[in-house]
Amino acid sequence: MAEREATRGLAVRDVVVRYGGTGRRGRNTGTTAVDGVSLEVAAGEVLALLGPSGCGKSSLLRAVAGLEPLAAGSITFAGRDLAGVPVHRRGFGLMFQEGQLFPHRDVAGNVAYGLQTAGAPRAQQASRVQELLDVVGLAGYGSRAIATLSGGERQRVALARSLAPHPRLLLLDEPLSALDRGLRERLATDVRAALTATGTTALFVTHDHDEAFTVADRVAVMDAGRLLQVAAPEDLWRAPASRRVAEFLGYQAFVPSGVAGTPVAPESDGDVLAIGPQGLRVQDRAEDRSEGRAETGGPSPWARGVVVSSVFRRGATEVTVDTDLPGAGERRVVALATTLPDGGWQPGAHVALALDPAGCTRVPS
Amino acid sequence: MDGHGHRLSPTAPRRRRVPVRALAWAGAVAVPLAFLGLFFAWPVATLVARGFVADGALDLSGFAEVFSTPRTWRIIGLTLWQATLGTALSVLLGIPGAYVLYRCRFPGQRFWRAFVTVPFVLPTVVVGVAFRSLLVEGGPLGFLGLDESFAAIVLALVFFNYSVVVRTVGGLWERLDPRAEEAARALGATPWRAFRTVTLPALGPAVASAASLVFLFCATAFGVVLVLGGIRYGTIETEIWIQTTQFLDLRTAAVLSVVQLVVVAGALTVANRARTRRERALNLSSAERSARPLRPFGADALPLAVTVVVVGGLIALPIGNLLVRSLRTPAGWSLDNYRNLGTTGGRNALSVTVWEAAGNSLRTAAVATVLAIVVGGLVALVVSRRPRARAGRRAITLLDSVFMLPLGVSAVTVGFGFLITLDRPLGIDWDLRTSGLLVPIAQAVVAVPLVVRTVLPVLRAIDPRLREAAATLGASPGRVLATVDGPLAVRSLGLAVGFAFAVSLGEFGATSFLARPDTATLPVVIFRLIGRPGVENYGMALAASVVLAALTATVMLLAERLRGDRPGGAGEF
Numbered sequence: 001m002a003e004r005e006a007t008r009g010l011a012v013r014d015v016v017v018r019y020g021g022t023g024r025r026g027r028n029t030g031t032t033a034v035d036g037v038s039l040e041v042a043a044g045e046v047l048a049l050l051g052p053s054g055c056g057k058s059s060l061l062r063a064v065a066g067l068e069p070l071a072a073g074s075i076t077f078a079g080r081d082l083a084g085v086p087v088h089r090r091g092f093g094l095m096f097q098e099g100q101l102f103p104h105r106d107v108a109g110n111v112a113y114g115l116q117t118a119g120a121p122r123a124q125q126a127s128r129v130q131e132l133l134d135v136v137g138l139a140g141y142g143s144r145a146i147a148t149l150s151g152g153e154r155q156r157v158a159l160a161r162s163l164a165p166h167p168r169l170l171l172l173d174e175p176l177s178a179l180d181r182g183l184r185e186r187l188a189t190d191v192r193a194a195l196t197a198t199g200t201t202a203l204f205v206t207h208d209h210d211e212a213f214t215v216a217d218r219v220a221v222m223d224a225g226r227l228l229q230v231a232a233p234e235d236l237w238r239a240p241a242s243r244r245v246a247e248f249l250g251y252q253a254f255v256p257s258g259v260a261g262t263p264v265a266p267e268s269d270g271d272v273l274a275i276g277p278q279g280l281r282v283q284d285r286a287e288d289r290s291e292g293r294a295e296t297g298g299p300s301p302w303a304r305g306v307v308v309s310s311v312f313r314r315g316a317t318e319v320t321v322d323t324d325l326p327g328a329g330e331r332r333v334v335a336l337a338t339t340l341p342d343g344g345w346q347p348g349a350h351v352a353l354a355l356d357p358a359g360c361t362r363v364p365s
Numbered sequence: 366m367d368g369h370g371h372r373l374s375p376t377a378p379r380r381r382r383v384p385v386r387a388l389a390w391a392g393a394v395a396v397p398l399a400f401l402g403l404f405f406a407w408p409v410a411t412l413v414a415r416g417f418v419a420d421g422a423l424d425l426s427g428f429a430e431v432f433s434t435p436r437t438w439r440i441i442g443l444t445l446w447q448a449t450l451g452t453a454l455s456v457l458l459g460i461p462g463a464y465v466l467y468r469c470r471f472p473g474q475r476f477w478r479a480f481v482t483v484p485f486v487l488p489t490v491v492v493g494v495a496f497r498s499l500l501v502e503g504g505p506l507g508f509l510g511l512d513e514s515f516a517a518i519v520l521a522l523v524f525f526n527y528s529v530v531v532r533t534v535g536g537l538w539e540r541l542d543p544r545a546e547e548a549a550r551a552l553g554a555t556p557w558r559a560f561r562t563v564t565l566p567a568l569g570p571a572v573a574s575a576a577s578l579v580f581l582f583c584a585t586a587f588g589v590v591l592v593l594g595g596i597r598y599g600t601i602e603t604e605i606w607i608q609t610t611q612f613l614d615l616r617t618a619a620v621l622s623v624v625q626l627v628v629v630a631g632a633l634t635v636a637n638r639a640r641t642r643r644e645r646a647l648n649l650s651s652a653e654r655s656a657r658p659l660r661p662f663g664a665d666a667l668p669l670a671v672t673v674v675v676v677g678g679l680i681a682l683p684i685g686n687l688l689v690r691s692l693r694t695p696a697g698w699s700l701d702n703y704r705n706l707g708t709t710g711g712r713n714a715l716s717v718t719v720w721e722a723a724g725n726s727l728r729t730a731a732v733a734t735v736l737a738i739v740v741g742g743l744v745a746l747v748v749s750r751r752p753r754a755r756a757g758r759r760a761i762t763l764l765d766s767v768f769m770l771p772l773g774v775s776a777v778t779v780g781f782g783f784l785i786t787l788d789r790p791l792g793i794d795w796d797l798r799t800s801g802l803l804v805p806i807a808q809a810v811v812a813v814p815l816v817v818r819t820v821l822p823v824l825r826a827i828d829p830r831l832r833e834a835a836a837t838l839g840a841s842p843g844r845v846l847a848t849v850d851g852p853l854a855v856r857s858l859g860l861a862v863g864f865a866f867a868v869s870l871g872e873f874g875a876t877s878f879l880a881r882p883d884t885a886t887l888p889v890v891i892f893r894l895i896g897r898p899g900v901e902n903y904g905m906a907l908a909a910s911v912v913l914a915a916l917t918a919t920v921m922l923l924a925e926r927l928r929g930d931r932p933g934g935a936g937e938f
Binding site for chain 1: 830835837839840842845848852
């Protein structure tokens with residue numbers, strides 16, 4: 001992003017958020033939820049804050065909204081410091097996990113709430129409500145009572161409500177986490193579409209990396225109150241900045257560079273090879289038997305293991321294997337199998353594993 | 366912290382506050398405090414001080430003197446004993462009632478739920494008269510020889526407080542997730558064992574909360590005891606009344622007021638603890654899923670039998686008997702008793718007709734309700750906030766307890782305190798005693814805690830994130846109040862209006878002191894009528910009691926209508 005655009009957006013500088021412990025003489029007896037985080041969201045950009053639960057991402061979001069005071073650091077928007085600006089004057093939208101729709105208003109009443117507080121003329125309110133309900137795919141739902149909506153519909157209304165007053169920045173706090181898997185995936189795409197269609201700058205908090213990758217232009221990984229890495233989804237996936245980031249993204253094992261059988265990369269001394277969820281393959285038993293004879297075309301076996309269980313998911317079999325990886329010791333890993341032998345992959349069966357370099361990456365150790 | 370962080374207090378430097386907002390909150394605290402200070406703390410403190418100050422010096426010898434008389438100990442013993450018995454019986458009978466009326470499903474359930482609530486809002490004088498007419502020689506149960514007996518008082522107290530237990534416990538039971546009990550059954554527990562080990566512990570806080578409230582109501586009972594106890598039985602409250610009005614012994618009355626305050630503070634502390642525990646989350650589900658059809662000949666036979674006996678024998682019988690007897694005259698069935706309500710009674714027992722007294726009652730209750738709603742609503746609003754600073758949260762807890770005090774301080778003490786202080790309130794030459802405002806103010810003092818307890822749970826139950834959502838949509842704090850808190854709390858405010866109005870209609874302790882003969886209210890008139898000789902006066906008292914009961918029941922019915930089925934709207938009574 002260009003420097004000029006960044007200053008039109010959100011800038012978080014060395015922010016610290018603490019809870020609890022109003023200790024004597026300023027002694028800190030509480031916990032530090034956010035510990036010196038700096039990041040920027042450019043105008044029109046969608047940034048996902050990704051991290052395990054309890055990592056401080058929601059606290060950071062609430063601090064940006066003005067719902068938590070800062071213990072240190074500053075938050076600016078379009079170059080203006082937000083210290084002392086109360087929540088309702090920031091012009092930021094906030095969407096919660098459970099939507100928090102007003103139960104005493106109907107769908108249109110909820111969506112219109114922010115427009116009414118802004119004092120928009122009635123006709124303008126009505127047309128904006130129509131427009132937003134169209135954007136979230138709920139045209140004609142205006143007069144429905146909140147109690148009659150499904151979980152997914154409620155979240156769509158919540159999204160429409162927070163988008164209606166043209167927020168300068170939209171904050172989304174795990175908006176899809178309370179929904180079931182299929183709905184979550186579908187809605188993540190819809191949220192992305194709604195945000196780009198309205199050109200909204202957004203900060204999206206989630207613990208699900210698939211969701212973060214679907215919705216965001218860039219992803220910021222947080223852990224234990226600190227920011228570990230900020231990058232575009234594909235960059236983040238291709239080059240995690242540390243082992244912790246790689247672990248959180250789902251890389252399942254790490255072997256030292258240069259171990260026999262790993263792809264050689266010259267100027268990478270001290271690097272670790274991170275094996276992704278698709279970085280290991282179970283070799284066909286036929287290939288296995290032919291091992292040691294002439295080349296049969298398949299990748300050469302790299303490790304051996306014992307099948308623990310297997311599931312068929314999304315067109316491939318994921319086999320859980322107990323194995324002894326070169327340079328990483330005994331581990332339980334998941335390997336993909338493209339073929340299914342007669343009787344499936346029985347627990348206890350011995351298999352050979354091959355490394356698939358396309359599903360692996362290097363991280364600094 | 367993810368979403369839960371806001372409950373904790375940050376060590377961060379305080380945000381700058383908008384002065385307008387601070388001023389508004391200061392006002393919201395100051396108005397109720399001033400009201401309570403002027404119309405409760407000051408009169409009560411002045412009266413108590415009169416007992417302890419002799420010749421300008423503090424004189425505590427009154428304590429030693431009062432406690433050295435056996436009469437005092439007898440009264441204290443009687444008070445505690447009847448309160449304990451009344452509470453134990455109410456709980457024992459109330460739990461099966463809560464089960465049948467709230468956990469089971471049967472036709473006509475809504476009616477019976479409303480029906481058991483009627484006694485709680487009946488004026489104490491009416492309850493006294495109803496029981497008296499049942500037990501008196503020649504009454505339907507006269508052969509039991511219970512007139513002017515201890516048992517009669519305890520039964521009347523149970524009649525009164527049964528619904529407190531049923532509503533408090535039932536309200537929770539109705540929404541208790543039945544799957545915990547089902548899991549216990551699946552693990553091999555008998556129905557009784559599952560109830561004892563799973564359901565009862567979950568209900569525990571509600572039971573404790575109800576029990577401490579019932580104890581409080583029993584220990585401070587006045588009208589019922591005065592009407593039923595005759596000269597032999599009394600409570601600390603009736604004794605305060607006797608000492609001040611009959612013997613003019615302010616010192617004894619002051620000592621007894623302090624004793625009562627101690628008893629009440631104890632009961633309130635227990636109630637408060639139990640309530641805090643209750644507000645913690647339980648596994649609740651919707652009422653529809655938890656309720657199951659009543660099995661009258663199966664497992665539900667015993668609780669059903671208990672409930673039928675209580676509802677039929679203890680609640681319906683006195684009310685029905687009151688109604689029937691009000692239609693009896695020496696000449697047979699007639700409406701004469703009701704026609705006589707337009708007179709001032711035999712031998713001019715009263716200074717106003719009963720209908721005029723009814724008019725007085727409605728007028729004073731209306732003023733009292735407005736006062737109680739304004740003051741109580743402000744208190745509930747302030748107490749429902751959760752400030753970040755620990756000191757602020759402590760102050761709010763304190764405020765909460767302070768406004769519960771009028772529940773426990775003898776209404777007689779309040780009334781008498783008004784008489785001796787409000788001739789020149791705060792040194793201003795404006796004799797409130799002749800302004801006609803004293804009665805409604807005293808009634809409002811009594812009603813404020815009920816308003817607070819009805820509105821507060823609803824305000825507390827509003828998810829704070831709802832307010833946050835409104836704020837991020839650009840709503841200022843004032844607008845959040847108007848568009849989120851307001852609409853959600855307005856229905857409970859309807860119930861609070863009903864409660865305040867009903868309590869004011871029935872208030873007797875303070876009103877009996879303050880009402881002048883020409884502004885007498887219905888309870889005062891009824892009490893005067895039963896104290897006068899003559900069949901005609903007694904018949905009028907019965908008819909007037911029916912009128913008062915009908916008025917109160919109508920008000921409560923309207924209020925219940927307003928409440929609807931919103932969860933949490935039931936308040937805590």
